[in-house]
Amino acid sequence: MSDSVEIDYGPLAVLIGVWAGNKGLDVAPEPDGEENNPYYETITFTAIGDVTNAESQVLAAVHYRQIVQRKSNDKVFHDETGYWMWDAKEGIVMHSLTIPRAVSVIAGGVCTDSGNADGITVLEVSAGVDDENWKIIQSPFMQKNAKTKEFRHRIAVGSDILTYSETTTVEIYGKLFEHTDQNELLRQ
Ligand code: HEM
Numbered sequence: 001m002s003d004s005v006e007i008d009y010g011p012l013a014v015l016i017g018v019w020a021g022n023k024g025l026d027v028a029p030e031p032d033g034e035e036n037n038p039y040y041e042t043i044t045f046t047a048i049g050d051v052t053n054a055e056s057q058v059l060a061a062v063h064y065r066q067i068v069q070r071k072s073n074d075k076v077f078h079d080e081t082g083y084w085m086w087d088a089k090e091g092i093v094m095h096s097l098t099i100p101r102a103v104s105v106i107a108g109g110v111c112t113d114s115g116n117a118d119g120i121t122v123l124e125v126s127a128g129v130d131d132e133n134w135k136i137i138q139s140p141f142m143q144k145n146a147k148t149k150e151f152r153h154r155i156a157v158g159s160d161i162l163t164y165s166e167t168t169t170v171e172i173y174g175k176l177f178e179h180t181d182q183n184e185l186l187r188q
Contacts, residue, residue: 011111021185041068102139
């Protein structure tokens with residue numbers, strides 16, 4: 001792994017830093033329907049260098065930690081970590097994440113807007129249990145009782161503002177539920 005300053009983080013470069021926002025809205029499953037949870041959060045993106053796989057694939061990687069708190073009681077109710085990775089040769093963006101429900105995702109996608117025209121870079125990634133390439137790993141309990149079937153994440157970032165929306169499709173309580181999260185954050 002190298003952490004030299006010459007590393008090209010491509011569309012991930014603009015993520016690096018600390019972001020905070022208090023316009024979050026979570027829609028989560030409940031046995032009798034759904035709950036809506038307004039939230040605030042901090043996401044810290046750290047440049048960690050690049051890795052070489054099989055002496056041919058080079059990925060520039062940015063680590064992140066996301067801490068999300070309910071507005072109603074200030075309790076942390078979502079804690080997520082992972083990496084965003086950029087394969088410059090193939091133009092592929094990858095997003096790995098882990099949450100302490102024993103669920104992990106490796107999503108793949110592309111940068112759909114490089115920020116050249118309007119200064120906003122857009123990254124879109126997805127994964128699915130039936131997807132050949134980009135997968136979801138979950139514990140036996142979660143596979144049986146709260147199975148994540150699909151994950152989609154869109155993040156749009158400019159020099160000082162970051163917005164995202166993500167949809168996690170969960171099979172739970174005998175139905176398919178679109179568990180959604182969105183927020184707008186400012187660079188700190
Ligand atoms: C800002 C991001 C997120 C927030 C605030 C959030 C919040 C929540 C909340 C409040 C619940 C309901 C828990 C309960 O009823 O006790 C829930 C359920 C769940 N979440 Fe998330 N979540 C987020 C992102 C994710 C992501 C990225 C995944 C997976 C890729 C995920 C997977 C799940 C699953 C599988 C459940 C069902 C478990 C259950 O309701 O018992 N969530 N989430």
